[in-house]
Amino acid sequence: ICNSGTDIHVRIQTAVEQMKENDMDCEYIDVAEFVKSRNLDYLEIKSKSGMETKLYHKKLNMSFMCDGIIKYKGRYYILELKTESSFKFQNRNDVDPSHYNQGTAYSLAFGIDQVLFVYINRDILDMKAFMLNVTDEMRQKLTEYITECDGYIERQIAPPKPEDVLKKTCSYCGYRQQCRKDK
Numbered sequence: 001i002c003n004s005g006t007d008i009h010v011r012i013q014t015a016v017e018q019m020k021e022n023d024m025d026c027e028y029i030d031v032a033e034f035v036k037s038r039n040l041d042y043l044e045i046k047s048k049s050g051m052e053t054k055l056y057h058k059k060l061n062m063s064f065m066c067d068g069i070i071k072y073k074g075r076y077y078i079l080e081l082k083t084e085s086s087f088k089f090q091n092r093n094d095v096d097p098s099h100y101n102q103g104t105a106y107s108l109a110f111g112i113d114q115v116l117f118v119y120i121n122r123d124i125l126d127m128k129a130f131m132l133n134v135t136d137e138m139r140q141k142l143t144e145y146i147t148e149c150d151g152y153i154e155r156q157i158a159p160p161k162p163e164d165v166l167k168k169t170c171s172y173c174g175y176r177q178q179c180r181k182d183k
Contacts, residue, residue, distance in 0.1 A: 012081055012118065013051040013068055029069040029076070031055070034110070043109060057109050060146050066106060070116070077131075078106045078115040089121035095130045098166075104142045107134035 017028035031053035032045045046054040046063070056063050068079040080103065084092070095103070095117045103115035115132040152159040158178050170176045 012120070013079075016068070016070055016079070017051075025073045027071045029071055031066045031069055034069050038111075040110070055109065057105075060105075060108065060143070061150055062105060062109075062146065064102075064105060064109070066109075069110065069112070075114075076110075076112045078103070078110060078112050080106070080115055080117050081120065082117060083120045083122040086121055086123045089119060089123075089126065089128070092119050092128050095132045100132065100138070101142055101145075103132040104134050104138045108139050108142065 013028065016026065019026040019028070028051070030051075032048060034040075035043050035045060035055070042057060042059045044056040044058060046056055048054070049065075052065050052067055054063065054065050066078070067081045070077050070079050080099070082096075082099070095115075096119075099117060103117070106115055107113060113134050115134060116129060117132060118127055118129045120127050149159065158175060161179060170179070173179070
């Protein structure tokens, strides 16, 4: 599944990259080059894997992998590709609310308001695209949330676990062992 997801990412990113060559007003923008050209010195380029770029946001203490940035008809958009099962895909009719913070974080990092989420059915490769228009209110709320989280880290205190957190959210958390002990 992981290899399939990686392959799908590369194919889509390559297709977007070739659009300009085929006289379409769409250009794939290398994320590292975007960061350098805009002098976004608060973003550290950690590594590149294919067309994905791993970055660290120094001010927000946040690491992330960006699939890409596209420039379409003179306007910039953050590109985020998501592969999912047929079951989830068939009911997909908008950006997954669990992806709002990710899109908002990318918007904060790059100063781009629109995040294009492309959802790909990993079983039959159908695609659906949805735009997340990030607002100032969304950016402010996320910044406050990150600041609050950093405060817990500075005080070396595990934050209270939200009642509505999904079990899968905890699977990637570096503090899940401590959280279980604190229960």
